[in-house]
Amino acid sequence: MIxxxxxxxxxxxxxxxxxxxxxxxxxxxxxxxxxxxxxxARHLEQYRGKMLRPMLxxxxxxxxxxxxxxxxxxxxxxTVVEMVHMATLVHDDVLDDQDVRRRATTINRLRGNEAAxxxxxxxxxxxxxxxxxxxxxxxxxxxADATNTVxxxxxxxxxxxxxxxxxxxxxxxxxxxxxxxxCGVACRLGALYSGADKPTCDAMTxxxxxxxxxxxxxxxxxxxxxxxxxxxxxxxxxxxxGKLTLPLIHRLETAHPEQRQxxxxxxxxxxxxxxxxxxxxxxxxxxxxYARRRAEHLIDQAKRAISILPDSPAHDTxxxxxxxxxxxxx
Amino acid sequence: MIxxxxxxxxxxxxxxxxxxxxxxxxxxxxxxxxxxxxxxARHLEQYRGKMLRPMLxxxxxxxxxxxxxxxxxxxxxxTVVEMVHMATLVHDDVLDDQDVRRRATTINRLRGNEAAxxxxxxxxxxxxxxxxxxxxxxxxxxxADATNTVxxxxxxxxxxxxxxxxxxxxxxxxxxxxxxxxCGVACRLGALYSGADKPTCDAMTxxxxxxxxxxxxxxxxxxxxxxxxxxxxxxxxxxxxGKLTLPLIHRLETAHPEQRQxxxxxxxxxxxxxxxxxxxxxxxxxxxxYARRRAEHLIDQAKRAISILPDSPAHDTxxxxxxxxxxxxx
Numbered sequence: 001m002i003x004x005x006x007x008x009x010x011x012x013x014x015x016x017x018x019x020x021x022x023x024x025x026x027x028x029x030x031x032x033x034x035x036x037x038x039x040x041a042r043h044l045e046q047y048r049g050k051m052l053r054p055m056l057x058x059x060x061x062x063x064x065x066x067x068x069x070x071x072x073x074x075x076x077x078x079t080v081v082e083m084v085h086m087a088t089l090v091h092d093d094v095l096d097d098q099d100v101r102r103r104a105t106t107i108n109r110l111r112g113n114e115a116a117x118x119x120x121x122x123x124x125x126x127x128x129x130x131x132x133x134x135x136x137x138x139x140x141x142x143x144a145d146a147t148n149t150v151x152x153x154x155x156x157x158x159x160x161x162x163x164x165x166x167x168x169x170x171x172x173x174x175x176x177x178x179x180x181x182x183c184g185v186a187c188r189l190g191a192l193y194s195g196a197d198k199p200t201c202d203a204m205t206x207x208x209x210x211x212x213x214x215x216x217x218x219x220x221x222x223x224x225x226x227x228x229x230x231x232x233x234x235x236x237x238x239x240x241x242g243k244l245t246l247p248l249i250h251r252l253e254t255a256h257p258e259q260r261q262x263x264x265x266x267x268x269x270x271x272x273x274x275x276x277x278x279x280x281x282x283x284x285x286x287x288x289x290y291a292r293r294r295a296e297h298l299i300d301q302a303k304r305a306i307s308i309l310p311d312s313p314a315h316d317t318x319x320x321x322x323x324x325x326x327x328x329x330x
Numbered sequence: 331m332i333x334x335x336x337x338x339x340x341x342x343x344x345x346x347x348x349x350x351x352x353x354x355x356x357x358x359x360x361x362x363x364x365x366x367x368x369x370x371a372r373h374l375e376q377y378r379g380k381m382l383r384p385m386l387x388x389x390x391x392x393x394x395x396x397x398x399x400x401x402x403x404x405x406x407x408x409t410v411v412e413m414v415h416m417a418t419l420v421h422d423d424v425l426d427d428q429d430v431r432r433r434a435t436t437i438n439r440l441r442g443n444e445a446a447x448x449x450x451x452x453x454x455x456x457x458x459x460x461x462x463x464x465x466x467x468x469x470x471x472x473x474a475d476a477t478n479t480v481x482x483x484x485x486x487x488x489x490x491x492x493x494x495x496x497x498x499x500x501x502x503x504x505x506x507x508x509x510x511x512x513c514g515v516a517c518r519l520g521a522l523y524s525g526a527d528k529p530t531c532d533a534m535t536x537x538x539x540x541x542x543x544x545x546x547x548x549x550x551x552x553x554x555x556x557x558x559x560x561x562x563x564x565x566x567x568x569x570x571x572g573k574l575t576l577p578l579i580h581r582l583e584t585a586h587p588e589q590r591q592x593x594x595x596x597x598x599x600x601x602x603x604x605x606x607x608x609x610x611x612x613x614x615x616x617x618x619x620y621a622r623r624r625a626e627h628l629i630d631q632a633k634r635a636i637s638i639l640p641d642s643p644a645h646d647t648x649x650x651x652x653x654x655x656x657x658x659x660x
Contacts, residue, residue, distance in 0.1 A: 036489040037482050091451060095444045114425045114488055117447055121421060121454065122481035128458045129474035132467045140470060144459035151452035152367050158444055159366040 054078035060190025062314035153177025183212030220245035384408035390520025392644035483507025513542030550575035
């Protein structure tokens with residue numbers, strides 16, 4: 001997904017350097033005088049993924065900076081946002097009983113749920129610690145506001161497990177909170193620390209939130225239809241955990257009463273056979289293309305949101321990343 | 331434990347007002363637009379306990395303030411520290427499989443581990459959010475530093491589950507991190523926001539850490555010997571979870587080889603019968619009085635640490651609280 005291609009060569013080269021710096025700050029922040037803590041933290045390297053959120057901070061910074069240059073706060077805040085995201089992955093895997101993440105065994109499976117809960121807490125704590133190292137409270141307050149919202153999204157999702165009447169509006173409320181909020185704040189921080197004015201900061205936030213929503217819809221589609229070997233994590237977990245996502249919500253809402261009942265019966269008794277049958281039902285319907293269309297529409301809006309920015313390689317790259325969110329297979 | 335008696339009537343009256351304010355700020359910070367989040371957060375009221383940490387902020391503030399008055403930051407930071415503590419309780423109960431806390435069913439038992447993990451995260455996030463509402467990053471940085479240390483303590487403790495050779499030094503390292511660090515920072519913040527100089531801030535930190543260590547030793551003794559009805563939570567959890575605490579470490583270190591082996595065999599196969607037998611072995615030894623003596627010694631040191639403070643009712647109350655830590659039965 002982050003293969004940016006020839007067109008973006010200069011930006012890609014800059015990003016590679018900056019993301020390496022994020023990795024190094026990330027590791028430095030987590031160093032402990034306790035060997036057992038460092039051992040556990042080492043597992044996090046396997047969780048390192050697309051680094052979408054640090055990229056959003058950097059690119060938003062670049063696209064809105066009059067000088068076209070980043071400041072040190074961009075690097076620190078990119079690291080903070082990545083650390084927050086990593087903490088949510090670690091705790092999510094506990095909640096989802098996930099075995100595999102990015103092709104490697106999860107921390108909960110490897111070291112137990114207790115260690116995973118505490119490692120997640122360690123990450124959250126260090127993310128705020130790092131955020132408190134920069135000059136003002138502005139970023140800390142924005143990030144904490146976003147993490148409040150992320151937790152609300154997770155709690156709303158938990159509350160709606162096994163709710164076969166979950167409606168689209170609630171689904172969109174869940175993903176806006178649990179995924180879009182952090183992408184939105186990543187973009188806002190990028191613009192803010194480039195000295196952008198409020199309308200520009202708002203536009204960047206909107207871009208990030210719209211992209212985050214689209215990203216989550218695609219993630220949810222992949223959980224239903226993806227190839228585990230390509231995606232790199234165990235799939236079908238949403239069905240197993242009674243989490244309805246957009247394709248199924250759409251299918252349930254548009255199906256005939258008896259088809260709806262059949263689907264609910266399958267959802268009520270999760271298992272590999274049931275998942276396969278649900279997959280076949282979805283493949284025969286318009287619900288998967290429907291979900292993709294919704295994601296595409298959000299991406300169109302995201303691109304429009306940043307049309308107020310001047311032309312720049314970073315701006316172009318933000319457009320390319322937005323497009324990549326819906327074409328990705330992992 | 332917080333019954334301060336006639337001698338401290340004026341301070342007690344002031345504290346009652348200030349702690350009510352902390353409760354109200356605590357509730358206000360957690361309000362969500364989602365009913366399911368508010369419902370879950372309501373369970374936290376039952377977790378409300380002695381409010382030791384907010385008391386430490388307030389009393390440290392009062393004892394070091396030239397005017398003898400508190401500022402608004404004392405109230406905000408008292409709330410932050412209580413929220414951090416509450417988050418650790420919620421996650422601790424998940425780690426310990428705790429059924430009862432302060433005479434009520436725990437959130438993990440009532441609503442599941444997943445909801446408890448997320449509610450803990452929600453509390454942590456809001457604690458930093460609230461902390462980021464005050465003027466400077468100083469407090470946020472100190473608090474995040476303390477929470478980093480708390481997580482390390484929990485991870486070190488987890489790492490040493492079922493380690494029957496755990497030594498005193500490691501035990502003291504665990505409790506210094508998981509309990510003393512937050513009490514220390516509570517006292518430091520109190521002094522800092524009263525404008526105290528560095529030696530005074532250091533002395534208050536020392537008092538808080540020593541008191542925290544003693545508090546944890548007593549807590550661990552009560553888990554082995556206390557009356558569940560008085561303490562208000564399920565006891566014997568340390569044995570069940572393979573956590574060695576000071577009395578057992580002392581007993582194992584001083585026992586004859588065959589007695590040591592008998593104890594280890596009992597520890598390896600936890601159950602009600604084994605716990606009872608361990609309780610009898612401890613009661614016949616000097617190990618429980620030994621642990622209490624260590625706690626008493628720490629309390630003596632804590633009181634000496636603040637001997638540099640001028641005489642004041644708040645100072646007297648800090649002495650009384652230190653004494654109460656070792657005489658408490660809950």
